[in-house]
Amino acid sequence: MQRFEPMVAVDVETKQEALRLFDKLSSDTDHQPIVKIGMELYYAFGPGIVREAKGRGLTVFLDLKLYDIPNTVERTMRVLGALGASFVTTHAAGGTEMMKAAKRGLLAGAAAAGRRQPKLLAVTKLTSIDEQILHDEQKVAGTLIEAVQNAAHLTEAAGLDGVICSAQEVEAIRQVTGPDFLCVTPGIRLNLDNKDDQKRVVTPAQARELGSNAIVVGRPITLAKDPMKAYNEIRQDFMGEQD
Numbered sequence: 001m002q003r004f005e006p007m008v009a010v011d012v013e014t015k016q017e018a019l020r021l022f023d024k025l026s027s028d029t030d031h032q033p034i035v036k037i038g039m040e041l042y043y044a045f046g047p048g049i050v051r052e053a054k055g056r057g058l059t060v061f062l063d064l065k066l067y068d069i070p071n072t073v074e075r076t077m078r079v080l081g082a083l084g085a086s087f088v089t090t091h092a093a094g095g096t097e098m099m100k101a102a103k104r105g106l107l108a109g110a111a112a113a114g115r116r117q118p119k120l121l122a123v124t125k126l127t128s129i130d131e132q133i134l135h136d137e138q139k140v141a142g143t144l145i146e147a148v149q150n151a152a153h154l155t156e157a158a159g160l161d162g163v164i165c166s167a168q169e170v171e172a173i174r175q176v177t178g179p180d181f182l183c184v185t186p187g188i189r190l191n192l193d194n195k196d197d198q199k200r201v202v203t204p205a206q207a208r209e210l211g212s213n214a215i216v217v218g219r220p221i222t223l224a225k226d227p228m229k230a231y232n233e234i235r236q237d238f239m240g241e242q243d
């Protein structure tokens with residue numbers, strides 16, 4: 001099974017903070033750290049922030065979670081495909097037609113810019129959602145696991161590379177998807193008592209045991225007194241015997 005380096009969600013306010021983290025992570029020359037650039041950084045600093053990360057040799061996960069009508073998503077993905085990110089996101093809730101359009105746009109944009117084909121991942125159910133929200137607010141009848149499983153099945157059928165889910169659902173997803181389908185899992189905490197706004201959380205070691213291909217970790221690293229120490233501890237816990 002393919003296991004990626006931990007994906008560090010660089011959810012910070014200033015460019016200076018982002019660049020400081022990029023510098024620290026890119027100093028780890030033994031591994032290939034992955035930085036996740038999300039809406040906060042991208043909306044503030046635009047494509048230049050992707051170039052800053054790539055210029056330091058970092059692998060970029062561009063997490064903008066596109067969710068709109070197929071035509072809009074396809075055209076926007078074409079723009080994003082040119083940026084050279086290795087992973088890009090959309091929402092499975094947009095439906096298979098939208099996901100197929102997303103993939104078409106992304107691959108066309110990457111090809112036109114002479115970039116390698118990025119992997120496209122779809123969010124199943126945000127890890128800040130639990131069964132109560134699913135039933136009481138979203139009026140979804142089945143279990144959360146069933147909703148995530150269905151989203152993963154549709155994502156694979158649309159030709160995407162994988163999903164974003166909680167590691168808690170990976171085993172169920174593996175029952176309905178092929179062996180190469182990726183499960184990328186945020187909601188990671190070393191201390192499960194400190195969930196912040198997350199609902200479905202596991203430790204890095206649990207994510208490994210449950211079969212995650214990659215973990216996404218933000219605040220446990222960005223808010224740590226020593227972010228590199230936290231990164232290395234989480235990395236060791238997730239990569240386990242692979243190191």
Ligand SMILES: O=C(O)c1cc(=O)[nH]c(=O)n1[C@@H]1O[C@H](COP(=O)(O)O)[C@@H](O)[C@H]1O
Nearest residue numbers: 009063125126127164186187216217218219
């Ligand atoms: O797409 C994502 O990366 C994502 C999906 C999801 O369901 N839950 C989720 O937390 N994320 C992202 O993962 C990161 C988690 O951050 P922390 O909770 O600080 O570790 C954030 O950047 C979220 O945007």
